[in-house]
Amino acid sequence: MAVNESLRVLKTIHYDEGHYSLFLSAGAIGARTKPGHFAMIQAGEGLRPYLRRAFSIADVTTMAGVPALEFVIKIVGVGTAALARFAEGTPLPVLGPLGVPFPIDDLLHSDRVALVAGGIGLAPLVLLARTLAARGIAADLFYGGRNENDVLKRGDFERFLGPHRCRYATDDGSLGRKGRVTELLTHALARGGRYRRVYACGPVAMFRALATLLADANLEGSFAMESEMACGFGVCLGCVVPMTDGRFATICKEGPCVPPTAIDWARL
Amino acid sequence: MAVNESLRVLKTIHYDEGHYSLFLSAGAIGARTKPGHFAMIQAGEGLRPYLRRAFSIADVTTMAGVPALEFVIKIVGVGTAALARFAEGTPLPVLGPLGVPFPIDDLLHSDRVALVAGGIGLAPLVLLARTLAARGIAADLFYGGRNENDVLKRGDFERFLGPHRCRYATDDGSLGRKGRVTELLTHALARGGRYRRVYACGPVAMFRALATLLADANLEGSFAMESEMACGFGVCLGCVVPMTDGRFATICKEGPCVPPTAIDWARL
């Protein structure tokens, strides 16, 4: 069950390239959050932005001893810009945790999984990596960005999963392999890697390529999708994507984590 | 000629009862400002408030050694509330100085004048008091508020005009005489005070009473009027008041300082 509450800004850490981590007090949302959940945050009382904005709950952690939710955010417009500027202590209305999280309860100790992140798509994978590590499930991370500065929170991932399990790709080769993140996965598979499931978050182009790749390799996937959202809890019917069964499904309620085989990529 | 420029917030001093002084860098506006002038200030980039707000330039002074404009503001709605919250250094778009200032050039050394302020109507009288003092023209201040906390910047007035020339009235008697500010003036006139001109700023009810009083006493007045303004420089024609000649005149361009005899108080 989601909670509609007011959370305080604890800290904002700015990275390069207009990325930042926003730490909010955990409230009642923290204890309920599972990897893949998201929250709707109202960026202030003004009219611009008007609606709340959706963000993956990147981590449930502590900040200066206080239970905290971490969001990792990329500035792309008014809402993400406004959220970067709030003073510590500012109360923000937050609704969460929302949506269908990543399926992980069925994983066995012997399973190995893959995490695929493109750009800001790292966000939901942080808590996933932490949770898998705590359960002792082996996971390989494949993480691509435009350049080195675009690849965030490497320390966390390498701590949770082990540095040797984290592979990077960048468009300009400034970190890891030069090229696409999907190529990292292709290579791993070619070298005999087998995965019980591939968890992924990134831009639509990455999802498309990955969906094909997984279908060809007959691998199961869980994609944390994005879509423009007005409500975040299934009532506006604005955030839908076309499904293979002909329906339009809400990403906020039937997702954000969906099997790629359920999405009608041709109509998307 | 008014200037459209960006001025930095230098300091905000909060008083009781939701009043504050806002100090902005003086820019090119400072040197052009005369007592009674006002400026249109945009309270941030958002949509609420949408339009600029009008404020008397209360003083041209310095703040921490930097040339500054002082505004004395009462919180009554979104714009005045937003302006109270800007961090030091924030740039704000300001248009000014605007309007017709108080007529003072024709005053002689031997003239004595009266300044009448009601509530936040003190604002334009600060710079007027300073200027008259600098020119050696004697001025009596009559200043009324709801209570002691509502009567602002007494130190400045008493320094410029001399403490004995400053008389106060409050609704609850917590400062000065209990009653209306107009009664202070009535008494002064009854005790034989003669004034070359009465400069006034306050709520409409005060203006109405004062207009009658001045007409009866055959005294000249100059009232700094208010009106809701969209532009502040005579183009929207939104800020008009009815004139005795049958026209509607813009307060922003033909005012804000107008002789009370020009206003059609019955139609206002």
Add this chain to the structure above:
Amino acid sequence: MTVDLSTAFGRLRLKNPIATASGTFGYGLEFADYLDLASLGAISVKGLSRRPCHGNPPPRICETDAGMLNAIGLQNVGIDAFLAEKLPELARLGATVIANVWGDTEEDYVAVVERIGHERRVAAVEVNVSCPNVVRGGMVFGNNPEALAALVKRIRSATRHPLVVKLSPNVTDIVASARAAVDAGADALSLINTLVGLAIDLERREPKIGFTTGGLSGPAIRPIALRMVWEVRTALPKIPIFGMGGIETVEHVVEFLVAGANAVQIGTANFRDPSLAGRLVGELAAWCESHDVARVSDLVGTLRTRPRKDHSFA
């Protein structure tokens, strides 16, 4: 002072004048975690059709200044699933349910209200003749008083439920629409639905909405909605009116009542804050108390207007 919030609305008596608007409140159940459904005056559920409907292809929504555009295309589970799966639960939770209905043809509308039949857990039927996001039906009825009257007549003869007709604001003369609906048998009116708007994705030079245009809602349209409520109230002093359009605060609620609405519906603001509608009930009582209003109905239509004097020449 205890304030009387109860609201006579034609044959209905609402607990209070705070209802929620169709399409912005799902089937109500989705809000049960955030407010007490029984505390609301009424809830109007997502527009129901004869058959389940998939709605329009995405993208369906985008934010605009002080509002949003939507072209959902009336996706819904269909009247049968609603009656079987949603209504019993709503009734159990004590909600006063308004069934918002639509169709592509007169027959479609009639089929839906006939399926509702004498269902007593439906307090009223709200007919959406004003959806701008469909090619057939929708605004074709809402923007043409003759077509509207014909449709309302047919629906009227097919149901004994209180009949609320929801008008389109995309018209030259809202009073003409209102009269047509009332003369054809409407018991009450809802106004306003969304205004047709367009937003452009500049990098692609494409509309931001898949259907090209969408319906504009939110604070941006409030002055237009208030004006239309006032115009209809002035022309038709007796007809019960649900006012809506950009309501976000208790002051906005009271403004609509003063302009002439008997009750209001909260729309897009439910997305911003799913607890809002519930909170407004309490805030309305407090507002009335602090303003010495004993009965909320005393506020309705109390706008004091002056005779309209316009320009004079020199």
Add this chain to the structure above:
Amino acid sequence: MTVDLSTAFGRLRLKNPIATASGTFGYGLEFADYLDLASLGAISVKGLSRRPCHGNPPPRICETDAGMLNAIGLQNVGIDAFLAEKLPELARLGATVIANVWGDTEEDYVAVVERIGHERRVAAVEVNVSCPNVVRGGMVFGNNPEALAALVKRIRSATRHPLVVKLSPNVTDIVASARAAVDAGADALSLINTLVGLAIDLERREPKIGFTTGGLSGPAIRPIALRMVWEVRTALPKIPIFGMGGIETVEHVVEFLVAGANAVQIGTANFRDPSLAGRLVGELAAWCESHDVARVSDLVGTLRTRPRKDHSFA
């Protein structure tokens, strides 16, 4: 790359597509301190009438969410004073002047354009048939295609100036208005004027505007304005259009061009920032350059719409 900003607008050739909207730019001269009047594509001056006009009693304006209401009531110095006192100065400053005109009756309109006669310092006449803030005239013409056509015909035969007709958005069918104006002889269209709205002073329970209702302008109405420009452009591919309604940034300017406007007018935003219109000219050139657009006219009407597919059923 030097970008060609020049804009063919029927018989007119504008330096660039950035003009300013009537009633929001005074007589232009008031802005001379804040921008170079000669740098603008055109300026449409405050609506001029046969005789000087005092306008409506105050209060005349109020702020609303993302916009404002106004009921100025067309206060102006009158056509004679304009021609004698304002126009020569405007011409000296190099402004391209559009005379916006209005009247209570057909005769009034004709009288104004006859007074303009062959005045070559007036580049075009813009007929305001859409002012919502007067009891007579104004919207009576704008909201009725027959009355509009009759009026435009009479004005057409009274002037040889390029004739721009400014349409009211308070209509069911903006294309019908547009066709009526064009068929009656309009050379170009301006859209949109303000939408009729109401705002309430709750403590007094009175309208915030003395005239009760006022015209809504500003960002709030932009989606509606864009939609109407697109609808008219789609129906009438050749007619020159001034688009306006809530334009504040260079992106908004380009959106209107892409939707089908040949040029735009900046309105309420001039109050927020009197230097804006001048700055937008430079920003438009920069936008075009960064987007590889060699001629601004290449943008006009380039919105890529898909065939409208609406809901499907299960």
